[in-house]
Amino acid sequence: MNPVLVLNGVRASYPGRPVLHDIDLQLPRGQWLALIGPNGTGKSTLLQVIAGLHRHEAGEVRIGGHCVASDPLAARRAMGFAPPPEQLPAELSGRQALELLAKLRGHPADLDGALALAERLQLDPWLGRRIAEYSFGTRQKLAALQALMGDPPLIVLDEVLNGLDPTSSWTLQQVLRERVEAGVSVLLSTHSLELAERRADRVALLQGGRIGRDWSGEALGALRSAEGGLLGAVAACLRVESGSAVEVDAG
Numbered sequence: 001m002n003p004v005l006v007l008n009g010v011r012a013s014y015p016g017r018p019v020l021h022d023i024d025l026q027l028p029r030g031q032w033l034a035l036i037g038p039n040g041t042g043k044s045t046l047l048q049v050i051a052g053l054h055r056h057e058a059g060e061v062r063i064g065g066h067c068v069a070s071d072p073l074a075a076r077r078a079m080g081f082a083p084p085p086e087q088l089p090a091e092l093s094g095r096q097a098l099e100l101l102a103k104l105r106g107h108p109a110d111l112d113g114a115l116a117l118a119e120r121l122q123l124d125p126w127l128g129r130r131i132a133e134y135s136f137g138t139r140q141k142l143a144a145l146q147a148l149m150g151d152p153p154l155i156v157l158d159e160v161l162n163g164l165d166p167t168s169s170w171t172l173q174q175v176l177r178e179r180v181e182a183g184v185s186v187l188l189s190t191h192s193l194e195l196a197e198r199r200a201d202r203v204a205l206l207q208g209g210r211i212g213r214d215w216s217g218e219a220l221g222a223l224r225s226a227e228g229g230l231l232g233a234v235a236a237c238l239r240v241e242s243g244s245a246v247e248v249d250a251g
């Protein structure tokens with residue numbers, strides 16, 4: 001089966017600052033990929049390129065076979081993206097924001113599924129209140145709901161578990177795992193190596209604007225039982241990049 005997400009030679013930058021260099025990545029159906037990497041290495045930029053919110057200067061991004069640059073609407077329909085919490089419409093209630101999204105997508109019935117998920121995430125008591133009154137974690141839950149709404153084949157989440165209380169975080173991880181088991185693909189950026197190691201099917205390390213390492217399910221399985229685990233493996237990669245591995249080896 002064709003991968004749900006394909007990136008070929010993707011490059012992107014901000015004025016005077018190249019960020020992504022020739023990113024090649026494929027995400028098969030029914031796989032949870034955790035994207036990790038140091039601060040400022042370009043994870044959010046990469047996810048925004050995939051969501052069509054940041055222009056890529058070279059290469060190609062395809063979602064469900066649709067090219068993000070030439071057929072953005074079809075590409076967007078094949079994915080769910082959690083907006084950054086500060087970009088949620090503060091003057092609307094959570095319910096109004098979900099209704100608006102369902103209407104914009106042309107699937108008002110999607111609201112029912114989102115409301116059921118809101119209950120699982122204990123967001124339902126907040127849905128009648130203005131988003132401006134939400135805490136950071138409550139906004140994160142609403143953003144995640146938006147990404148999950150309508151059951152898209154690809155779900156893209158940028159550090160969306162940050163700020164969630166442990167029970168809500170666990171529930172959202174369970175929801176994501178259920179979706180993955182049903183054939184949905186999840187791309188989640190995170191700084192939690194524990195989450196990446198335990199929950200994801202595969203982990204990609206973004207390093208210097210490139211995919212420096214890509215640990216498959218098998219490699220992850222080996223890391224789970226190895227001393228140091230994923231943290232040790234990531235630290236080794238970053239030492240090599242900074243050149244300090246040479247010092248360590250020489251010492």
Ligand SMILES: Nc1ncnc2c1ncn2[C@@H]1O[C@H](COP(=O)(O)OP(=O)(O)OP(=O)(O)O)[C@@H](O)[C@H]1O
Pocket residue numbers: 014015017019037038039040041042043044045046
């Ligand atoms: N709007 C912007 N204008 C200019 N530079 C930006 C902008 N947004 C991000 N950058 C720069 O692009 C680079 C990548 O940023 P990005 O937010 O994608 O990194 P990240 O890996 O998600 O970081 P973090 O882990 O800290 O969230 C950084 O050097 C950052 O300073």
